[in-house]
Amino acid sequence: MPKVEFTKHMGIPFKIGQPKKQIVPKTVERDFEREYGKLQQLEEQTRRLQKDMKKGTDADLALSKSAVKISLDLLSNPLCEQDQDFLNMVTALDTAMKRMDAFNQEKVNQIQKTVIEPLKKFSSVFPSLNMAVKRREQALQDYRRLQAKVEKYEEKEKTGPVLAKLHQAREELRPVRDDFEAKNKQLLDEMPRFYNSRLDYFQPSFESLIRAQVGYYSEMQKIFGDLTQQLDQPGHTDEQRERENEARLSELRALSIVADD
Amino acid sequence: MAEHGTDEPSSSTGSPDGEGRDSGDRLLLHQRLAVRELIDTEASYLHMLQLCASDIRSRLQQLPQGDLDVLFSNIDDVIEVNSKFLHDLQETASREDEQVHSIGNLFLEFQEELERVYKVYCASYDQALLLVETYRKEPELQREIQGIIEAAVPQAGPSGLSFLLVIPLQRITKYPLLLQKILENTDPDASAYPVLQRAASALQDVNANINEYKRRKEVASKYTKVGQLTLRERLARINTHTLSKKTTRLSQLLKQEAGLVPRTEDKEFDYLEERLHWVSLCVTETKNNVAVYLANLEAFLRFRPQESELDIPGGPVVQYCSLMGDLQLQAFPDFKQRLEGLVWQPLCSLAKALSGPQNLVKKRLDKLLDFERVEEKLLEVGSVTYEEQEARHTYQALNSLLVAELPQLNQLAMRWLGQILHTFVDLQRDLAKQVLQRAEGSLAQLPHHHLSEPAFRKLVEDVLGQTGHQLRSFQENFEKVLPPPTVQPLLPGAERQVQALLSRYGPEKLYQVTSNISGAGTLDLKLLRGQIVALLQNKDTKGNSSRWLVDTGGHRGYVPAGKLELYRVIPGQGEVKEQVQPPKDSHHLTPEPSPAPVPSVPTVTQVVAVYPFVARSSHEVSLQAGQLVTVLEAQDKKGNPEWSLVEVNGQRGYVPSSFLARAPSPAPWGWSLPS
Numbered sequence: 001m002p003k004v005e006f007t008k009h010m011g012i013p014f015k016i017g018q019p020k021k022q023i024v025p026k027t028v029e030r031d032f033e034r035e036y037g038k039l040q041q042l043e044e045q046t047r048r049l050q051k052d053m054k055k056g057t058d059a060d061l062a063l064s065k066s067a068v069k070i071s072l073d074l075l076s077n078p079l080c081e082q083d084q085d086f087l088n089m090v091t092a093l094d095t096a097m098k099r100m101d102a103f104n105q106e107k108v109n110q111i112q113k114t115v116i117e118p119l120k121k122f123s124s125v126f127p128s129l130n131m132a133v134k135r136r137e138q139a140l141q142d143y144r145r146l147q148a149k150v151e152k153y154e155e156k157e158k159t160g161p162v163l164a165k166l167h168q169a170r171e172e173l174r175p176v177r178d179d180f181e182a183k184n185k186q187l188l189d190e191m192p193r194f195y196n197s198r199l200d201y202f203q204p205s206f207e208s209l210i211r212a213q214v215g216y217y218s219e220m221q222k223i224f225g226d227l228t229q230q231l232d233q234p235g236h237t238d239e240q241r242e243r244e245n246e247a248r249l250s251e252l253r254a255l256s257i258v259a260d261d
Numbered sequence: 262m263a264e265h266g267t268d269e270p271s272s273s274t275g276s277p278d279g280e281g282r283d284s285g286d287r288l289l290l291h292q293r294l295a296v297r298e299l300i301d302t303e304a305s306y307l308h309m310l311q312l313c314a315s316d317i318r319s320r321l322q323q324l325p326q327g328d329l330d331v332l333f334s335n336i337d338d339v340i341e342v343n344s345k346f347l348h349d350l351q352e353t354a355s356r357e358d359e360q361v362h363s364i365g366n367l368f369l370e371f372q373e374e375l376e377r378v379y380k381v382y383c384a385s386y387d388q389a390l391l392l393v394e395t396y397r398k399e400p401e402l403q404r405e406i407q408g409i410i411e412a413a414v415p416q417a418g419p420s421g422l423s424f425l426l427v428i429p430l431q432r433i434t435k436y437p438l439l440l441q442k443i444l445e446n447t448d449p450d451a452s453a454y455p456v457l458q459r460a461a462s463a464l465q466d467v468n469a470n471i472n473e474y475k476r477r478k479e480v481a482s483k484y485t486k487v488g489q490l491t492l493r494e495r496l497a498r499i500n501t502h503t504l505s506k507k508t509t510r511l512s513q514l515l516k517q518e519a520g521l522v523p524r525t526e527d528k529e530f531d532y533l534e535e536r537l538h539w540v541s542l543c544v545t546e547t548k549n550n551v552a553v554y555l556a557n558l559e560a561f562l563r564f565r566p567q568e569s570e571l572d573i574p575g576g577p578v579v580q581y582c583s584l585m586g587d588l589q590l591q592a593f594p595d596f597k598q599r600l601e602g603l604v605w606q607p608l609c610s611l612a613k614a615l616s617g618p619q620n621l622v623k624k625r626l627d628k629l630l631d632f633e634r635v636e637e638k639l640l641e642v643g644s645v646t647y648e649e650q651e652a653r654h655t656y657q658a659l660n661s662l663l664v665a666e667l668p669q670l671n672q673l674a675m676r677w678l679g680q681i682l683h684t685f686v687d688l689q690r691d692l693a694k695q696v697l698q699r700a701e702g703s704l705a706q707l708p709h710h711h712l713s714e715p716a717f718r719k720l721v722e723d724v725l726g727q728t729g730h731q732l733r734s735f736q737e738n739f740e741k742v743l744p745p746p747t748v749q750p751l752l753p754g755a756e757r758q759v760q761a762l763l764s765r766y767g768p769e770k771l772y773q774v775t776s777n778i779s780g781a782g783t784l785d786l787k788l789l790r791g792q793i794v795a796l797l798q799n800k801d802t803k804g805n806s807s808r809w810l811v812d813t814g815g816h817r818g819y820v821p822a823g824k825l826e827l828y829r830v831i832p833g834q835g836e837v838k839e840q841v842q843p844p845k846d847s848h849h850l851t852p853e854p855s856p857a858p859v860p861s862v863p864t865v866t867q868v869v870a871v872y873p874f875v876a877r878s879s880h881e882v883s884l885q886a887g888q889l890v891t892v893l894e895a896q897d898k899k900g901n902p903e904w905s906l907v908e909v910n911g912q913r914g915y916v917p918s919s920f921l922a923r924a925p926s927p928a929p930w931g932w933s934l935p936s
Binding site for chain 1 (some may be wrong): 431478543569578599667673685692700704709735823917
């Protein structure tokens with residue numbers, strides 16, 4: 001039976017130290033950080049994109065509604081009853097605005113379905129990823145701790161109790177190390193794959209987005225082009241329009257009942 | 262026998278009377294003189310005008326251009342008209358006998374033009390006089406002006422500028438007098454006589470119209486500004502006079518309402534007023550709606566999804582970002598700017614222009630009440646004061662002004678509004694065109710541009726479905742990254758405890774400790790790895806969600822949440838496997854914080870001693886290698902887990918825990934050894 005200084009050993013609790021050996025190679029750690037860093041960046045950009053798309057489409061809807069209000073209010077003015085020409089113009093304008101609003105709503109629905117919803121789905125993977133990375137970190141801490149313990153025993157004089165402890169420590173270390181290696185490998189495999197999947201994921205959404213916008217503006221050009229024909233307005237340049245506006249104002253000011261400033 | 266006296270101005274043909282002919286000749290002479298006077302004075306008048314307009318005006322450089330415009334008004338137009346007039350006048354001289362006739366016709370011809378230019382000049386004359394007064398107050402300036410004038414027109418005298426500026430007024434009022442003089446010296450039977458008569462009355466009309474025009478302008482400018490007065494100005498305007506006016510009007514209105522006095526109905530005016538009201542409403546509403554539209558447009562342009570950096574080098578993502586980026590640079594700002602300049606600004610000007618007439622309409626109503634009261638008084642008393650006459654005239658002037666000009670105002674306003682709305686439509690069309698032009702390139706480069714819209718939508722739906730699956734698999738893979746996989750089976754004793762916790766709290770509340778908890782704080786528990794606890798609350802009293810309140814079955818206290826993992830109990834089996842990650846949703850627990858002392862966890866376990874041990878005191882017990890012992894407690898009285906209380910060979914005592922190994926039967930939580 002070995003004579004051991006029990007009190008020395010047993011009275012003092014073991015310190016959890018850092019292992020001497022670099023258990024994770026620097027290159028591996030660097031790779032991991034790089035890949036995770038890219039994903040963190042992607043997470044933020046995706047969140048920003050989602051927010052902008054949502055707010056942008058809300059503003060789009062509001063804009064279209066306010067255009068409809070212009071013609072709607074005109075239509076409810078009693079002048080329409082007195083003046084047939086005015087009524088015709090305002091009715092044509094109102095029809096155009098309402099049609100454009102309908103197209104806008106459809107465009108927004110399409111964007112919601114093919115861009116905003118998919119973005120949400122993509123974002124929802126990140127919490128799982130972050131949790132997985134945390135667990136790997138936890139496993140790494142455990143690994144480090146136990147590795148340090150093993151090393152400590154390895155340094156001591158090889159007595160019976162020490163050997164027993166060393167054996168035990170090694171037994172404890174093994175599963176934890178395996179666990180960490182497994183997690184590390186899993187993440188190092190999956191992270192780049194997930195990152196690259198964004199290419200396949202976003203391209204269809206954005207293609208859909210472009211097509212939706214182009215479709216909407218095509219309708220807009222047709223509807224308002226037809227309307228200008230219908231209203232029988234000659235094409236003017238902006239300078240001509242400005243001159244016209246000034247002429248109208250002068251005409252009004254020429255009247256005595258119109259204040260001169 | 263009656264003699265043809267010299268008093269008879271007519272020259273009757275067929276009475277060759279020496280005296281008669283004499284008087285006829287004298288008449289003719291006077292006529293000729295009068296004509297001469299007309300032409301000569303016209304010439305010198307024109308000369309004076311030209312002096313003012315060119316020499317004097319150009320030398321008055323120290324005055325601002327705005328002042329010069331007010332002083333000299335439309336003197337250039339006056340000069341233009343009078344030059345032509347003089348030229349034609351001088352031409353009449355060639356037609357000797359017909360001259361007077363021609364002169365009469367000439368006046369009738371020029372009547373309209375004369376009225377047109379002189380009314381403008383006369384209307385602004387008062388303002389010009391005001392300016393002259395202000396100059397007089399500055400001696401230095403006055404001297405300079407005087408100097409310039411005297412150099413050009415010596416006979417101007419000390420009154421200088423005002424002397425010059427009044428000349429056109431004098432001239433236009435002189436024409437009827439001059440004509441009258443010619444007329445007096447013309448034979449009533451002459452063919453020229455009726456023409457001259459008409460000319461004289463025409464010029465009188467001109468003067469009357471000029472006066473009326475002037476009066477209307479004064480009335481209009483007095484009342485259109487009402488709405489734009491500051492509060493102070495408005496207060497200043499209130500005095501006993503205005504107050505009494507208002508009370509009189511109110512009583513008049515009340516009398517009308519009560520039916521005591523008939524209301525003057527003017528259907529024509531009411532129609533015009535109503536129309537003005539609708540037109541103004543139209544303009545104001547449109548203006549407000551356009552303002553909202555512009556605000557929404559601004560908001561819309563603020564959000565720029567294309568500025569997200571997804572690190573994607575090509576394809577539709579890049580196409581979209583560059584397309585939107587370009588549109589934000591050009592097409593949209595252009596649209597906004599054009600809207601502001603060609604739709605919003607004109608609407609503002611139009612709305613403002615309509616405010617004056619609206620004020621006038623209100624004022625007219627006030628004046629109408631005054632008018633009616635005066636009319637009443639006239640009926641009752643038969644006479645009215647000067648002031649009351651003035652009130653009548655003011656109303657009449659205002660009323661006739663509005664009736665005359667409102668139709669045109671309404672029409673012009675509607676015409677302009679229509680043009681503005683047309684412009685709005687044009688701008689929308691132009692925006693669409695610009696967007697499509699730019700988008701054409703992007704569209705052609707899209708991978709599926711050849712597909713029809715329905716086909717494309719189907720394709721996208723399918724693709725998104727597939728990639729959705731892919732995402733879900735990623736998510737699952739990440740979720741498979743589990744906490745340390747070591748299995749920690751339980752003792753029957755522990756199992757009992759777990760069952761107790763299970764029945765009390767339910768399976769979803771059970772957690773297993775993943776690593777030893779040292780329990781630093783007073784309310785903290787000290788637990789060993791593998792121990793099972795039930796979750797009471799997933800945050801502490803301060804709301805810290807990384808410190809959870811748990812129940813060990815015997816004691817309650819706080820533990821770090823990071824060291825707990827949800828524990829899945831498989832019913833009917835003695836051993837427990839599988840740890841699953843905690844679900845994301847929080848647990849709903851009734852808070853029951855209660856402090857617990859450092860617990861001692863009772864365990865009963867069978868283990869094998871790995872190494873021999875010699876007891877050195879009565880508290881300790883000896884071991885032999887390979888001996889089976891029963892562990893009573895896996896820590897000493899102080900809670901130190903390095904010592905275990907065991908029973909061996911009927912004796913109880915402490916042994917070093919590290920000397921013990923797990924037996925094939927389930928081991929306690931403590932230092933778990935691999936199975």
